[in-house]
Amino acid sequence: MNRSLLLLALVATPVLAEDLAEVNKPVPSFRLPVYNAKEFGEPTVAIDTYVGLEATDKKTKALMVSFMASFCGPCKKEMPYLQALHEKYKADGLRIMMVAIDMEADGQKKVADLIAENKVTFPVAKDRFNIVARRWLGTKSPLPSLFMVRPDGTISAVHRGYSQDGAELLAKEVEAALKK
Numbered sequence: 001m002n003r004s005l006l007l008l009a010l011v012a013t014p015v016l017a018e019d020l021a022e023v024n025k026p027v028p029s030f031r032l033p034v035y036n037a038k039e040f041g042e043p044t045v046a047i048d049t050y051v052g053l054e055a056t057d058k059k060t061k062a063l064m065v066s067f068m069a070s071f072c073g074p075c076k077k078e079m080p081y082l083q084a085l086h087e088k089y090k091a092d093g094l095r096i097m098m099v100a101i102d103m104e105a106d107g108q109k110k111v112a113d114l115i116a117e118n119k120v121t122f123p124v125a126k127d128r129f130n131i132v133a134r135r136w137l138g139t140k141s142p143l144p145s146l147f148m149v150r151p152d153g154t155i156s157a158v159h160r161g162y163s164q165d166g167a168e169l170l171a172k173e174v175e176a177a178l179k180k
Contacts, residue, residue: 052153061093062177070110
């Protein structure tokens with residue numbers, strides 16, 4: 001099957017509600033190109049780098065996956081906060097990745113600018129066809145949407161949309177996951 005037909009089949013395949021990422025279910029797997037490959041050190045990132053039976057990063061105690069877009073105001077506020085969490089807890093086993101869902105070149109440039117502006121060193125993946133986003137979020141999930149993932153590859157918490165007390169709640173969940 002040629003690449004165009006395969007891509008069309010992937011994009012046209014419906015995602016069933018029972019297939020979406022939710023608490024106590026295994027995470028949908030993916031590998032995506034990374035915007036900030038130079039800072040991250042790799043051209044792609046995959047879930048199985050951090051969690052699951054085949055994880056290559058054996059120091060991961062918790063993985064935080066956040067879906068964002070350049071047009072999402074709360075996502076822009078979340079990025080520097082996640083970078084601060086990354087810096088504070090990386091040595092303790094917290095791993096963070098963002099998945100940007102911008103499809104247009106202008107939006108992708110804005111994501112790259114936000115990464116540079118916030119000096120982000122965790123991987124920010126490029127899901128320009130929204131294939132990964134649909135498997136994790138469905139078609140109507142608010143942004144940002146954040147998932148906490150256990151080392152075994154199951155989801156421990158889901159936060160959809162922005163809330164005023166979100167930073168405090170996330171900090172508590174991170175510390176609980178890292179047993180601090």
